[in-house]
Each structure stands twice: as C-alpha cells, then as structure tokens.
Amino acid sequence: MKKIVFLILFILAGCFCATAQWAPTNYAEPMTVYGIHFLNESVGYVCGYHQVYKTSDGGQNWSEVCRDVFVNGPNGVWFMNESIGFIVGASSSSEPKVGKTINGGSSWTTATLPTTGGGFATPSRIYFFDETTGYIVCRDGLMYKTINQGATWDKLTLGTTEDLSSVHFPTALVGYVSIEWSSTTILKTINGGNSWTPKNLGQTIGVKDVFFTTRDTGYLACSNSTIMKTTNGGNSWTEFNLGTSDIFYTIVFTSRNIGYAAGSAGTLVTTTNHGATWVPRVSGASDILFRMDFPSKEVGYIGTYGPPASVIKTTNGGGILAVPEERTEQGIRISPNPTSEFIIITMDTKFTNTQLELLDMTGKTVLQQPVSINKRISIQLLPNGVYIYKVTGDGTIVSTGKLVKQ
Secondary structure, eight states, rough: OOEEOOOOOOOOSSOOOSSSEEOSOOOOOOOOOOEEEEEESSSSEOSSEEEEESSSSSSSSEEEEEEOSSSSEEEEEEEESSSSSSEEETTTTEEEEEEESTTSSSSSSEEEEEOOOOOOOOOEEEEEESSOEEEEEGGGGEEEEEEEEOOEEEEOSSSSOSSSEEEEEESSEEEEEEEEEEEEEEEEESTTTTTTTTEEEEEEEEEEEEESSSSSSSEEEESSTTEEEETTTTOOOOOOOOSSSSEEEEESSSSSSEEEEEEEGGOOOESSTTTTTOOEOOOOOOOOOOEEOOOSSEEEEEEESSSSSOEESSSSSGGGTTTTTTTOOOOOOEEEBBBBBBEEESSSSSOOOEEEEEETTOOOOEEEEEEEOEEEEOHHHHHHHEEEEEEEETTTTEEEEEEEOO
C-alpha cells in the first residue's frame, strides 16, 4: 500500500491569504450539529440533540423547525425541498426511527424501522441518491432503503453487525458503506444494495465518512488523521496521513478534482488534484468539524460538534478554486514534525530572502523570521497545538503545510 507523504510541497499561484476563508454564521444554538443539508446556497438545515434548525439566508438567521420528534436525535437530516424532509433518530430503547414532513416541519409522520431485536441500532446518517431513492445506516450493521420517497423502508442485509457510519452512492446501483470503529473493510454493492461485498482496506482503521466521485474513485475520512483513496472500486487503496492524532469526520468533493476533509481540533485539509496531495487550511475553528455540505462549488458549510456548536461558511470554495492542480516540488523539508522544541528547514532549491511564518488555527501570525537553511528555529515558547506554516523565497510562497507542537 502506497502512502502519500504528509509534507505537501507546492508554489501557490497567488498570495497565500492569512485572513479566514471560512467565517462563522449566526448560528448560536448549543446543540451538537449531527447532520447538515443544504438545498442551495441560501436554504439549509442542521439537526442535533432534539432539534432541527433552518436558515433561508445563508446562515444570517436561523429558526427552529421542530423539537422533540424523537427521544434520541435527530442524528441526520435531508430535505427534498422546503416542504418535504426527513430526519432520523431513535426511541428510548435505541430502536431506529425515521420522520417525514410534507409541510416544512410543522408536523411529522414517524415510523420505527424493523430490527433483529436487542442492541443499539441508533441511525448514523440518512442519504438520498435522488428524489425517490434513499438510505439510512445505523449501528449494529442495520441499513434501510426506500424507493418511494420514504413511504416505506426495507431492511437490507449487509452481512455485518458492526456500527455503520456513512453511505454514498456514486451511481444508482453502485454504493459504499463505511464502518464506524476499527475495521479492515468497507462494504460495496453493485446492485443497489441487494447484496454487499467487503473491500479490504489493508489495515485496521475506523472510517467516519465515505465519498465517491465516480463509481470507482472514492475517498474515506478516517481515524489516525488518515484519508484513504481508491481508483479501482476499493480493490486497493493509497493513504494520506496528517501525522497527528486528529480524526477526519467528514469528507466532500465538489468535483472530481476538488475536495475537503475536516475533523477534530478544527482540522481542515483540501485537495485540488483529485486527492494526490492534501493541503492544510485555516478553518478558524478549534472544535470538532463534524458534518459538511457544499451546495455549490463556491459555497460550503461545516457544523461543529460543540457544545456550544457553530456553523462556519465559505463563499469562495475555501479559497482554493484558483489554485492550480499541479505544482512543482521545491524539495523543502521541515523537521521534526511533530516537535516540541525546534524545527529545521532544509531545501534542495536555493532562494534568497527566505522567510518562515507560523499561523495558529485562527489565522493569526504567531512567529515570523528569516530562515537560515539547516539552522534550528526555536518554537519552545509557543503553546502546544497545530499550526499552519508557510515558507517564502524570492517573494513567492514555496511551501506550506501543518506543523504540530507537542
């Protein structure tokens, strides 16, 4: 299994902007954002502990849609339009439940989904491939499918009792389901969920989210600060590792090339070259970035775990849409990483007026100084945490990435 090295080396086309590409919306509710779904750039929904909230103006204002539909949850939300929507949650005994509204949330029709009895079958996600076909994944290996916009839900057989974390169908027939905790496989169907085949990951790892850009090319957001990629439908995988203890909880692609993954401690990375490399970005948040949705290439939203929770937003694709897909490596290395006392910068290419800048996760510059190659740069006085570094040479940014002080 080929590992994609964390140190991402590239030259940006323009100036690296230290100002935030992501900004908080006016969401100010205490509940964790367990689910998020936007109909378009302005209209969207978030759900959490007992509540669903809606915005119609891109996050400037939020109003409560419903409360206490389920004893536990909702854990996921999906609206077809501003009238028809779905939420999933659980009963007091952790039986999976689904609710449907046809009047924008003023009232809900709920149903208990069939189980094999016992255990904790709380739903994790609800996902619709189109207006009629949708899926719900739960703990205990339970999964359900509707082909009539939620009028009925059929239980699918996946051949596992492990907790399911996410589901994604790149085509009507081909779909993938991830397993929440430590596992060696994900599950794949090529017949719309009638049967499932395990696909080996080459290691034991927890998978939090799955997203496929084509029927064969897909990505997994995982524990151990790992993103995994396949280009052959899960038969083999390459790995990107951030080199920290962070967990990636959510991953979204807005095209075959452009993708975003986010997770614990405000961690946010992006790719503009179909996952070949991933670049750390400043999210401006320090909490867990738990759920993400992009209604367009430019506009995206991320809900945090909290409490108190928040919803952050970008209106320019996180500032990466103008970044060229392929960049020339300059042979720049920053080590050790993670580190506790100092770093050393080495370069294969010589530059004049070389500068190092460190930014904290809010985008604030915390260290800036000239760089002497192979000279130790002390960071002992900086608090432990994750920082964005950028190295400039000859007036151009020649490297950027993530540095961990521990």
